[in-house]
Amino acid sequence: GAVVSQHPSRVICKSGTSVKIECRSLDFQATTMFWYRQFPKQSLMLMATSNEGSKATYEQGVEKDKFLINHASLTLSTLTVTSAHPEDSSFYICSARADRVGNYGYTFGSGTRLTVV
């Protein structure tokens, strides 16, 4: 089945630094990838949608200059949290959609726990 690998699974960074999170579709081509953020005891909140080779579309209220998304290939999307602050500490999850039938076509990564100290 479709597998999405997300790396790292856990990262701690100092306030003011930048962190890059990778999301890879291992056995399929993902023309569209999605990035979510999830705070403790809350649901997933969609941050942005990225299509391969084009600029990401950000949801209302999400700072595009702070959360840089790059979808340079059909198997890789990256989310960079720039100048991270403690309030950016959260669980970040990516999802990839394959252009194929069945199973709604969406597969999620295992998530990245970001802690900014």
Add this chain to the structure above:
Amino acid sequence: LAKTTQPISMDSYEGQEVNITCSHNNIATNDYITWYQQFPSQGPRFIIQGYKTKVTNEVASLFIPADRKSSTLSLPRVSLSDTAVYYCLVGTTGVYNQGGKLIFGQGTELSVKP
């Protein structure tokens, strides 16, 4: 995108059948109903999807009435490992749906006790 409403939490005991109902009054003709399961510190995992009537797989059953304004996820004989958050999502699907995005509601936190 159709909004969904689910109970915030449910409790059950091992071996029981659990039914989680989701309300989606504004579901559109092209919308499918999909359920995901999420364990703590993990990404959501697909459970089941349906359009109408009943769908069953090795994990669960999904019951959808004729008006499609609600749906019920049925988990037979739950175990402790079924403790998780369950999300009901409604939206278009398929190969040719460009730009479709999954919007998560609050989900139902299921707690299975011994």
